[in-house]
Amino acid sequence: MKVSFIGLGVMGFPMAGHLQSKGFDVCVYNRTASKAERWQSQYGGRMATTPAAAAAGAELVFLCVGNDDDVRQVIYGESGILAGTAAGALVVDHTTASAELARELAAACSAQQVGFLDAPVSGGQAGAENGQLTIMVGGEAADFARAQPVMDAYARHSQLIGGHGSGQLAKMMNQICIAGIVQGLAEALHFGEQAGLDCGTVIDVISKGAAQSWQMDNRASTMIKGEYEFGFAVDWMRKDLAIALDEARKNGSTLALTALVDQYYADVQKQGGGRWDTSSLLTRLHQG
Numbered sequence: 544m545k546v547s548f549i550g551l552g553v554m555g556f557p558m559a560g561h562l563q564s565k566g567f568d569v570c571v572y573n574r575t576a577s578k579a580e581r582w583q584s585q586y587g588g589r590m591a592t593t594p595a596a597a598a599a600g601a602e603l604v605f606l607c608v609g610n611d612d613d614v615r616q617v618i619y620g621e622s623g624i625l626a627g628t629a630a631g632a633l634v635v636d637h638t639t640a641s642a643e644l645a646r647e648l649a650a651a652c653s654a655q656q657v658g659f660l661d662a663p664v665s666g667g668q669a670g671a672e673n674g675q676l677t678i679m680v681g682g683e684a685a686d687f688a689r690a691q692p693v694m695d696a697y698a699r700h701s702q703l704i705g706g707h708g709s710g711q712l713a714k715m716m717n718q719i720c721i722a723g724i725v726q727g728l729a730e731a732l733h734f735g736e737q738a739g740l741d742c743g744t745v746i747d748v749i750s751k752g753a754a755q756s757w758q759m760d761n762r763a764s765t766m767i768k769g770e771y772e773f774g775f776a777v778d779w780m781r782k783d784l785a786i787a788l789d790e791a792r793k794n795g796s797t798l799a800l801t802a803l804v805d806q807y808y809a810d811v812q813k814q815g816g817g818r819w820d821t822s823s824l825l826t827r828l829h830q831g
Contacts, residue, residue: 544568546693547597549617549624551578554637554664556670558607561697563588572597572617590614595627603693604628607637607664610782611644618648624745629829630656635690637678639663641786642708645681649707654698657687661707663714664701667775675699679717681709682801715787721821722784723757730823732766742767762822794796 544567548559551573563569563586570589573579579590599602604624608614614636618624624634634652636659637644645661650806652659655700656810660682670676678694678701680687687703694701704713731754735742746763749755765771791798810827811819819826 544693544760545601545605546603546605547571547591547593547601549573549597549604550608550613551582552607552609553668553680554671555607556582557668557674558605558637558676558697559588560586560604561674565696567693569599570601593622594624595622597787598624598627599629599727601628602632602649603668604632604634605637606634606637609638610811611640614638614640614648623655625651625655627720628655628657630809633658633686633689635660635662635694637664637813639714639783639786640711642681642715642790643712644698645708645711649682654730658683658689658698659707660686660690661710662690662694662701663710664698666716668773670699671697679704679710679713680700681707681711681713709787715790718780718783718796719787719801721758722780724758725762725824726800726804726807726822728756728758728763729766729828732763732825733755733828750777758822763819766822766825768781769815769826770827771819771823774822775795776818777808777811777821777823778817781805781812782819784808 546562546567547570548573551571559569559571570583570591571579572591572594583590606617608617634657649659659681662680664676664678666676674697676698678698680703681695691701704710732742735745750759788798788802807824807827811823816823
């Protein structure tokens with residue numbers, strides 16, 4: 544099966560690689576051509592100089608780029624995905640973007656008899672590299688059934704949530720949960736440090752009980768060491784939280800804690816930590 548992958552960032556690069564390794568005929572496009580060349584030299588496959596050329600002849604077109612504007616840039620126009628996609632193809636957007644954009648793209652694709660799924664992922668760079676991503680999907684059941692076996696190349700689990708936009712709304716819930724948990728973990732470690740405890744020993748104990756979380760299992764040890772030069776960047780998290788907070792204003796939900804943690808991340812950015820992992824919330828407590 545011919546598929547294409549648009550966007551070879553820290554997520555897209557390994558995701559496209561998994562597809563090629565699983566036997567799919569993959570054509571990639573990246574705005575910086577050298578990244579596509581590096582991908583091709585590592586995995587084989589094909590590369591194209593425009594999204595339209597990459598999408599030509601593909602049954603499924605995957606993309607994973609930065610934000611709403613980046614998605615529009617690769618979808619529309621003479622060199623965009625829709626210019627090269629044939630009727631009957633399916634576009635799957637793994638970008639974390641707005642639900643409004645997902646519904647817009649679904650309509651644009653439908654006008655050309657092309658299917659569309661909004662399918663943001665969770666699991667970070669490590670999840671992408673290990674093929675263990677969780678995928679939240681919005682769209683039609685038939686399109687999901689068609690895409691799921693292909694996405695299995697890099698997914699631990701994928702689930703159809705509902706209609707177009709539902710995948711993005713589910714991803715917003717995901718990021719809301721993460722924001723609160725990371726802040727709680729940061730405060731607990733700060734408290735333990737101030738109390739003179741061996742935080743590593745404490746985490747080893749409490750991680751076996753009700754306080755356990757992915758963040759505790761995967762980030763507590765690096766937070767204790769003050770290591771943040773890896774993982775999901777603060778800049779990206781603030782982008783995601785901005786999407787969630789904007790949607791909350793539209794649907795009338797109250798996200799007081801999320802808004803507060805977003806401002807804490809702004810403090811980290813002011814320290815020069817925009818590219819630090821989200822667990823760097825602990826650093827602002829050390830400033831006090």
